[in-house]
Amino acid sequence: EADIYQTPRYLVIGTGKKITLECSQTMGHDKMYWYQQDPGMELHLIHYSYGVNSTEKGDLSSESTVSRIRTEHFPLTLESARPSHTSQYLCASSETRTSEDEQFFGPGTRLTVL
Amino acid sequence: DQQVKQNSPSLSVQEGRISILNCDYTNSMFDYFLWYKKYPAEGPTFLISISSIKDKNEDGRFTVFLNKSAKHLSLHIVPSQPGDSAVYFCAARGYGQNFVFGPGTRLSVLP
Numbered sequence: 001e002a003d004i005y006q007t008p009r010y011l012v013i014g015t016g017k018k019i020t021l022e023c024s025q026t027m028g029h030d031k032m033y034w035y036q037q038d039p040g041m042e043l044h045l046i047h048y049s050y051g052v053n054s055t056e057k058g059d060l061s062s063e064s065t066v067s068r069i070r071t072e073h074f075p076l077t078l079e080s081a082r083p084s085h086t087s088q089y090l091c092a093s094s095e096t097r098t099s100e101d102e103q104f105f106g107p108g109t110r111l112t113v114l
Numbered sequence: 115d116q117q118v119k120q121n122s123p124s125l126s127v128q129e130g131r132i133s134i135l136n137c138d139y140t141n142s143m144f145d146y147f148l149w150y151k152k153y154p155a156e157g158p159t160f161l162i163s164i165s166s167i168k169d170k171n172e173d174g175r176f177t178v179f180l181n182k183s184a185k186h187l188s189l190h191i192v193p194s195q196p197g198d199s200a201v202y203f204c205a206a207r208g209y210g211q212n213f214v215f216g217p218g219t220r221l222s223v224l225p
Binding site: 004006009033035040041042043044045048058059090091092102103104105106107108110 | 116118123148150155156157158159160163203212213214215216217218
């Protein structure tokens with residue numbers, strides 16, 4: 001069973017606030033990801049990390065930033081939230097020691113910016 | 115430009131019958147494919163995978179078929195159960211690349 005956690009699950013916040021979405025995994029996976037998903041749409045990769053102190057931007061441009069100071073922790077920060085940031089944010093991790101690197105997802109954070 | 119397409123936004127199937135979910139891709143470099151299931155308010159959960167060296171992979175009620183020449187894969191669920199009602203995502207990647215996800219198909223299994 002996957003052990004990947006996201007907090008908060010739901011967040012409603014006003015425009016201009018700084019927010020951090022937390023993601024932690026206890027599987028020791030080296031790769032971690034952040035996806036953004038709007039209803040009925042595909043998951044878009046916004047950030048990923050191959051290990052500690054490694055972060056890369058994904059395919060979808062995002063104003064958010066991430067950090068990877070510890071293997072198990074991959075928080076995402078929005079310095080100034082805007083209504084356009086309203087979406088579901090999904091964190092995932094994977095093990096890449098084999099060629100089959102299925103991603104395990106957390107439950108997601110549904111963010112609403114008013 | 116969508117590299118992974120799931121052209122049916124929704125599908126309804128009677129309990130006990132076969133559900134067939136389709137996925138098409140455009141990138142010929144994709145060599146590994148996954149199917150995920152997602153319930154509301156939860157993250158996607160991995161279902162089944164297939165690599166390009168195979169054309170079929172089976173796991174219990176779930177079978178994935180890959181047609182490389184047509185750049186098409188399908189997920190078969192037999193027999194379908196009400197608990198299978200969820201959104202199903204297809205994902206694909208090339209070697210060393212990140213996965214690209216389709217938009218999903220909402221499956222409803224009617225009792």
